[in-house]
Amino acid sequence: MINTLVKKYKEDLLFVDMAVYFEKPGNYTDEVLEIVKERVEKGGINQIVIATTSGATALKAMEFFSNVKLVVVTHQAGFRAPGEMEIPAETIKTLQEKNVTVVTATHAMAGIGRAIRKKHGTWMIAELIAETFRVFGQGTKVCAEIVAMAADAGVITMDDLIAVGGTGRGADTAWVIKPAHTQNFFDMKIKELLCKPAN
Secondary structure (H helix, E strand, C coil), rough: HHHHHHCCCCCCCCCCCCCCEEEECCCCCCHHHHHHHHHHHHHHCCCCEEECCCCHHHHHHHCCCCCEEEEEECCCCCCCCCCCCEEEEEEHHHHHHCCCCCEEEECCCCHHHHHHHHHHHHHHHHHHHHHHHHHHHHHHHHHHHHHHHHHCCCCCCCCEEEEEECCCCCCCCEEEEEECCCHHHHHEEEEEEEEECCC
């Protein structure tokens, strides 16, 4: 079927590729980074944004990428406990010493809206957007969110990049995304699926 479509629409097709679907959400960090590396080698991408909680995914990514800009986005301070960071300060220092940019900021799809939901039981727009992204999987929501956070931090260009996210610990999702700032969020374009959980 794909060969038939390629012949029929060859003038309109940018490329034909196959995404990888993991059976269920989980920690597929090595596999995801290999998939991302293959896409980087095809060209057109020179920046990668990766979600990291403990720093393990970010440290692993340093082993895979040396010729692209690597940005990691952590959970905000206080995500689990008031005033606390989940990623150790030593890990941040290690990443920065290897020229990896670390962004820690309020989650683009939470912040004050989450405080209102928790206190008053009322859903706000940003969290509804997050729930909509979760239709495609938690990792997809994370990818869109960390790209907006990195854009607002001024550490990426507005050129296409690869975003890597996950469900819980580790990575299971990667997309090629055209970034946008949160104030222009709907200008973001999620362009190519590289991998995600099927269920």
